Amino acid sequence: MTRIWNFSAGPAALPEEVLRQAQEELLDWQGAGCSVMEMSHRGKEFMSILAQAEADLRELMGIPEQYKVLFLQGGATQQFAQIPMNLLAGRSADYIVTGSWSKKAVKEAQRIGNVRVAATTEESGFTRLPTAEEIKLDPFAAYLHVCTNETIHGVEIPAERIADTGVPLVADMSSHILSRPVNVEKFGLIYAGAQKNIGPSGVTLVIVHRDLLGMAPLNIPTVMDYAVMAENGSMLNTPPTFGIYIAGLVFQWLKKQGGLAGIDAINAEKARILYECIDNSGGFYTNPVDPDCRSRMNVPFVLADAALDAPFLAAAKEARVLGLKGHKSVGGMRASIYNAVSLEAVKALVGFMNDFAKRNG
Numbered sequence: 001m002t003r004i005w006n007f008s009a010g011p012a013a014l015p016e017e018v019l020r021q022a023q024e025e026l027l028d029w030q031g032a033g034c035s036v037m038e039m040s041h042r043g044k045e046f047m048s049i050l051a052q053a054e055a056d057l058r059e060l061m062g063i064p065e066q067y068k069v070l071f072l073q074g075g076a077t078q079q080f081a082q083i084p085m086n087l088l089a090g091r092s093a094d095y096i097v098t099g100s101w102s103k104k105a106v107k108e109a110q111r112i113g114n115v116r117v118a119a120t121t122e123e124s125g126f127t128r129l130p131t132a133e134e135i136k137l138d139p140f141a142a143y144l145h146v147c148t149n150e151t152i153h154g155v156e157i158p159a160e161r162i163a164d165t166g167v168p169l170v171a172d173m174s175s176h177i178l179s180r181p182v183n184v185e186k187f188g189l190i191y192a193g194a195q196k197n198i199g200p201s202g203v204t205l206v207i208v209h210r211d212l213l214g215m216a217p218l219n220i221p222t223v224m225d226y227a228v229m230a231e232n233g234s235m236l237n238t239p240p241t242f243g244i245y246i247a248g249l250v251f252q253w254l255k256k257q258g259g260l261a262g263i264d265a266i267n268a269e270k271a272r273i274l275y276e277c278i279d280n281s282g283g284f285y286t287n288p289v290d291p292d293c294r295s296r297m298n299v300p301f302v303l304a305d306a307a308l309d310a311p312f313l314a315a316a317k318e319a320r321v322l323g324l325k326g327h328k329s330v331g332g333m334r335a336s337i338y339n340a341v342s343l344e345a346v347k348a349l350v351g352f353m354n355d356f357a358k359r360n361g
């Protein structure tokens with residue numbers, strides 16, 4: 001068996017160690033005589049898996065006790081609606097738009113209530129962050145929403161740019177959660193679809209300050225109410241049990257990498273060598289994003305000669321380097337180098353890209 005070098009944007013690569021453990025435990029989880037997929041979510045075995053996953057996540061991210069951790073379903077897209085449903089409380093919310101995902105979040109929230117765009121960088125093609133002067137905040141907003149890593153445009157908000165604005169900060173961290181240390185206390189709510197840095201699709205993580213619970217109007221569906229989900233320990237109904245189990249294995253794997261500080265150092269080196277390859281290619285490859293907000297997880301790039309796109313992807317496939325086609329809305333290429341993509345994998349990608357440029361430049 002030869003596994004590919006997987007640079008998919010999501011669902012994406014998982015640590016091989018995690019997959020091997022899941023394989024080993026597939027028919028018989030630790031003597032239970034059945035798979036995690038086949039056991040009751042209310043039994044003591046699954047309850048222990050869920051409790052351990054939450055404890056490990058709390059340790060990794062340093063999540064204070066006043067925050068609830070919810071393992072939900074519906075993806076980050078459901079959160080685009082669930083957040084305003086729960087938090088607007090008849091007011092208006094501010095959104096900063098730095099790419100396709102925050103733009104989608106605005107569109108969805110507008111179906112629920114009043115939303116203001118406090119800043120957008122769309123006119124730049126989403127290649128930069130707004131300046132402080134460009135951001136027009138409403139001091140009475142119910143919350144301020146940001147997407148801290150735009151998966152399609154490759155724009156990441158550096159931690160030092162996250163300032164206290166006096167209103168609860170809500171962040172879509174789907175594509176860079178767990179990739180670096182984060183100060184959870186700066187946020188009112190953090191959410192992420194699992195299928196990049198957490199585990200299989202089907203699990204959606206929500207970390208929410210308890211002060212934001214209980215604000216939902218009575219007419220929203222029970223399953224959409226954070227307070228109800230929190231009271232029931234994410235178990236109002238059947239949770240995505242197998243996905244939570246895999247997420248738990250990923251958290252244990254992350255702890256073995258030295259936690260978020262450990263993975264941060266590896267991710268920094270991976271991103272460094274990939275951007276260096278692009279920037280030193282003499283214009284053969286280019287990345288349009290301002291260096292001060294280039295994503296360390298999603299690296300979009302274009303070839304100077306678009307006629308080489310198809311040969312590039314074909315040669316990449318030949319080299320077992322997969323998942324490089326850019327999102328359909330922007331074209332070009334994109335390499336997603338999430339936590340489970342090793343430095344060795346990124347070196348293989350860089351080797352391939354240098355070689356392709358030499359042969360075709």
Ligand code: PLP
Nearest residue numbers: 075076077101151172174175193
């Ligand atoms: N937000 C971001 C930043 C994403 O990258 C994605 C998916 O790639 C989404 C939201 C939507 O996630 P989901 O497919 O889980 O609804």
